[in-house]
Amino acid sequence: MLATLTSRRFLRSALPAISLVMILLPIFYMQPRTMSYFGLNLLLNLAIPIALATMAQMFVLTVNDLDLSIGSYVSLVACIGATWLQQTPLLGVAALLACIVVYGLLGALVHVRNLPSIVVTLGMSFVWLGLAVLLLPTPGGQAPGWIRTVMTLKTPMVPFPILAALLIGVLVHFGLMRSSYGAVLRGAGGNPRAVARAGWSVLRTKVTMYVMAGIFGMLSGLSLVGLTTSADANIALRYTLLSIAGVILGGGEFVGGRVSPIGAVLGTVTLVLAGSFLSFMRISPDWQIGAQGAILIVVLALRALINRRGSTA
């Protein structure tokens, strides 16, 4: 029993949960009122769109690519949500579908031409942002009522953000980690040649993952605009780096298709809570983004420690 509890594998997968508890306990201790339904709702509200964006990033990371455009893509979706989707729903839906198709095409382009995804998505980040600026030059717009209703749902007992985060994590976990095609998808990140030799189309796995990223990025943008009720072109730019950080914090690796959906959700929540943690500690908000950096470094240092111990043992 003790052996399993101290095994490298267990420690690695428990690390995201442990870091979350480490940051949640002091918050509860310093401000017990956050333990209420309302407090948790307030604390974790913004975690939903970030968790969805993190999932999108994770799909791309699974096939050894990196998406530097997810932040501006989420911004664009939020802008579409606050304008077209509200005024002319048909046009809005068509635009969102077109965005997802573009994502799939990007996956195909990266695979067929063997391009570095980091550069292609870097270019796309300018394109998405440009489109968002064209659509909504000044902050404004209004979220459709139905999205706001969903995002302000009063669920019984457990606050909505927690349920939503759990649902996202578990759904993706079963899709990617437990299904047979999920294994193929992850295999395409681990060893594309082997997957190709086994008769699977690597092109198809790449397109699938990019389309999934497009879908989850869209959900992220829509949930964000549901919370903020209006949008602007720069609303989610920081999601790009935050999503990468969340995946890595949750136990994902840059290569080899090693990811953990539930870990990534926990990682995201940890990063989101870092800000509240500082304000409860009465530390100047100047250090808010710095704290996210520090958490990343500390958790990854711990992981390196676990890995090293495991390899010498």
Added chain:
Amino acid sequence: MNGLSKGMPRALLEKAWLGSFLAAAAVWAAAMIYSGGQGGGQMLGAALSFSTFFVIVGIGQMLIIATGPGNVDLSIPGTIALAGAIAMKVMDGEDSLIVVGLAASLAAGAAVGAANYGLIRVLRIPPIIATLSSNLLVQSTAIAYGRGLRVKPPPAFADFTTATVFGVPVLALCAVVFAAVMAVVLARTVFGRSVLAIGQNMRAAWLAGVAVDRTRLLTYTLSGLFAGLCGALLAGFSGGSSLDMGMEYLLASIAVVVIGGTSVAGGKANVPGIWGAALFLFLLLTMLNTFGAGAGVRLVMTGLIIIAVITMAGGDKPAR
């Protein structure tokens, strides 16, 4: 799959950097035709001025990208902001303190770079995440340090950063010399050859006796140093430091390196191409501006061109 086996022939490599200059010239000519030959010199002067800053950080970014897949410096924006704030605070508007201030900001930049490699090497954190985390920390430091900072640059420093000789910015001339020196360093020194060797195959380079750790440490330190230099100069050029003045350099530094013909797969670097790419990107935006295009169209065009360039150049080996 291997970058070496399909390595571009030298002639093609040279064509790659020529291309970015030709593109820059074409864009300039198009803007000239549209405006009927008005303000062409001014446009070039402005392009040289602004490109200077992109070239300085671009060369640092190039050294890191050339050491192989996954290596990238995302801490440039924070470093620029911090170095700018430090330069302005130390100089305190006094001409006599210019050298001290410049030294302080360079030291800060180099320290950030060295710390980045420390995270990568000691804690085994992937470079993207290591530099991303340190960027967050450095940016926070810059915010806390530079809060309420309203110091103007010393007159002599401001004059130097905005001076021109026959319409050519002095800073741009310095940056041309700087780029030439770095091109020689890359092609002729042990350090330069080591960078390229590591980029082609780190393990092979190590087995061949290349000081891998020292070289990589130096690339990250130099990138930080150049970002520090850029921050100090930018603060002088724009009449004071601001906390978000480094923002656009995060993606732009990568863009100029890639458009300039440096391979993201590593092992292939191109210094002149960075100048061409920086001029091209700036002139492109100016051209779209003269055509009356709004900010949105300019962004979309920039993005599409980056994608078009990389699609045409093709990837012989995916970096990620």
